[in-house]
Each structure stands twice: as structure tokens, then as C-alpha cells.
Amino acid sequence: MEIIIGRQGTQKTPITDPTVSRKHCKVTDNGDGTFTIENLSSLGTKVDGVDIVRKTANINSILQLGPTFSASLGDLIGQGNSQPQISESSLNETKTFDISHLKEVWESFNNKNIQIANSQRQINLIRGLLGIFTMGAMPTIFFLGPIGYILTGIGVVGNFYSFVGMKNVETAEEKQCRQDEFDDKWICPNPDCGRSLIARNYRLLIRNYQSCPYCKCKYVEK
Ligand SMILES: [Zn+2]
Known part of the structure; x- marks a missing residue:
């Protein structure tokens, strides 16, 4: 065996x-x-x-x-x-499990997603504006002289810094790691079951699943 x-x-x-x-x-x-x-x-x-x-x-x-x-x-x-x-009879009983801890699991994962999307958008916006600023500053070299060089210099340095800032964006490996961590926690709270939840987020879980489709245990929010 x-x-x-x-x-x-x-x-x-x-x-x-x-x-x-x-x-x-x-x-x-x-x-x-x-x-x-x-x-x-x-x-x-x-x-x-x-x-x-x-x-x-x-x-x-x-x-x-x-x-x-x-x-x-x-x-x-x-x-x-x-x-x-675990005895055989207890497997057949309908048990009830509190799922409120999953709210925090979902929220911390989702908040991080939102935060990353926002910082990505902010970086894109800053880079776009700096690009326009630099393009506008370059021609001023011809009629503003030294001031034109300074304006162009500010634009170039700004572009460089925003490029360095890109390093803070989450890598594919970090994202995968975070997803795995979430998947390991996003499971049926019944220790006899522990299967991945079908609902993709907490709201769907509350709205569509009052019980586990596998082990039939009931979900409640305390
Ligand atoms: Zn289950």
C-alpha cells in the first residue's frame, strides 16, 4: 500500500x-x-x-x-x-465555518494590486509630462540661451530619475509569488476540505457561495 x-x-x-x-x-x-x-x-x-x-x-x-x-x-x-x-461520521455532518478571516486575505491582496496599479499609472503620467516638458524646453535654447539649457537639463535629469523609479515596479516573479501566497490562503476554511475557493473575490464569495460546493460545509460571516 x-x-x-x-x-x-x-x-x-x-x-x-x-x-x-x-x-x-x-x-x-x-x-x-x-x-x-x-x-x-x-x-x-x-x-x-x-x-x-x-x-x-x-x-x-x-x-x-x-x-x-x-x-x-x-x-x-x-x-x-x-x-x-476525523471520524467518518463527522465528515458527513454539515459543519459551519466563519469566513470573516478571508475578508482580510482578500483585502490585503486587492489593496496591494490597487496600490501597484496606481503607482504604475503615476509613473507613466510623470514620464509622459517630463517627455513633453523636455521637448518644449529644447527649442528655447535658441532664443533663451543659458536658461534654455537649464530647462532642457531639468527635463533630461527628470526623465532619468523617473527611469530609475521604474525599478520599484513589481517584477513578474514578485507578482507570481504574491499570487501563490494568496492562492494558498484562499481556500475552504474546513480543515477536512481546504480546496481552492471558486469565488474570485470576497464579495462574490459572500454573494454567491453560502456553502462549499465540495464539502458542503456552510459559510457564515461573524
Ligand atoms: Zn470545502
């Missing part, structure tokens, strides 16, 4: 911790009371505190997945002395 442990794993106890990989490690039941653990994640897997690539473990071994998450193998795969926290 093989079990994949991770946020999208096949283990008994769901994992929603975003610091755990979708497929973090593989557990093979050797049938003799031992299990083989294989790391599948760039974030690393530890068995009883030791970094492993592939190691034999028992049901009471503690697995650390990534920097912070740890649990006993028995808890994760639902065997051994320690009982898994």
Missing part, C-alpha cells in the same frame, strides 16, 4: 498548512509493521528529527514536513495507537 502525504495527498488526515508541499512524501507499508518514507519535496522531510531521502520508519515515528509541520505517521495515515481526529 502506498500513501502520498501532502496538501493534495491521499493520507487520512487532510493537511492545509501552506508550508507543506502538495505532494510532500510517499509512505509505503512494508506489511511487517514498518513503513518506507520517501521525500518528494524540495522543502525536505525529517523522520524523528533527521533529514531523509528514503528511510524505514514505524507507526510512532514523527514526520516533519517542511519547516514547521509535524505529526506522527500513525496520525497522518490513521493507524496505530493514536486515533485520527
Whole structure:
């Protein structure tokens, strides 16, 4: 029997911790009371505190997945002395979850988007105005002499500074990183589910989804 442990794993106890990989490690039941653990994640897997690539473990071994998450193998795969926290009957009950924390998740992501769009527009506006100013200043060299040079100089220096300012604009990598961070938090609050929310923003979530289409848990705003 093989079990994949991770946020999208096949283990008994769901994992929603975003610091755990979708497929973090593989557990093979050797049938003799031992299990083989294989790391599948760039974030690393530890068995009883030791970094492993592939190691034999028992049901009471503690697995650390990534920097912070740890649990006993028995808890994760639902065997051994320690009982898994989720029983079959509780999965069928309709649970209710407060989703008000998602408002902050959405707002901080969205506010950053607005802020970046605004600063981008401001930079474009300043660059446009400086371009026009410089074009207008250059001909004044012929009839204003030194003053014309100064005006043109101001325009050129201004253009240079606005070009330097472009460095503060978010890079594609930073944007992707921010999006990933949001996606990891924008999930069903039911720890047994943890799937990505269908609604693209908080208002749609409140308006169109009073429950999770996957686990059927109810969403309320407290
Ligand atoms: Zn759900």
C-alpha cells in the first residue's frame, strides 16, 4: 500500500498548512509493521528529527514536513495507537465555518494590486509630462540661451530619475509569488476540505457561495 502525504495527498488526515508541499512524501507499508518514507519535496522531510531521502520508519515515528509541520505517521495515515481526529461520521455532518478571516486575505491582496496599479499609472503620467516638458524646453535654447539649457537639463535629469523609479515596479516573479501566497490562503476554511475557493473575490464569495460546493460545509460571516 502506498500513501502520498501532502496538501493534495491521499493520507487520512487532510493537511492545509501552506508550508507543506502538495505532494510532500510517499509512505509505503512494508506489511511487517514498518513503513518506507520517501521525500518528494524540495522543502525536505525529517523522520524523528533527521533529514531523509528514503528511510524505514514505524507507526510512532514523527514526520516533519517542511519547516514547521509535524505529526506522527500513525496520525497522518490513521493507524496505530493514536486515533485520527476525523471520524467518518463527522465528515458527513454539515459543519459551519466563519469566513470573516478571508475578508482580510482578500483585502490585503486587492489593496496591494490597487496600490501597484496606481503607482504604475503615476509613473507613466510623470514620464509622459517630463517627455513633453523636455521637448518644449529644447527649442528655447535658441532664443533663451543659458536658461534654455537649464530647462532642457531639468527635463533630461527628470526623465532619468523617473527611469530609475521604474525599478520599484513589481517584477513578474514578485507578482507570481504574491499570487501563490494568496492562492494558498484562499481556500475552504474546513480543515477536512481546504480546496481552492471558486469565488474570485470576497464579495462574490459572500454573494454567491453560502456553502462549499465540495464539502458542503456552510459559510457564515461573524
Ligand atoms: Zn470545502
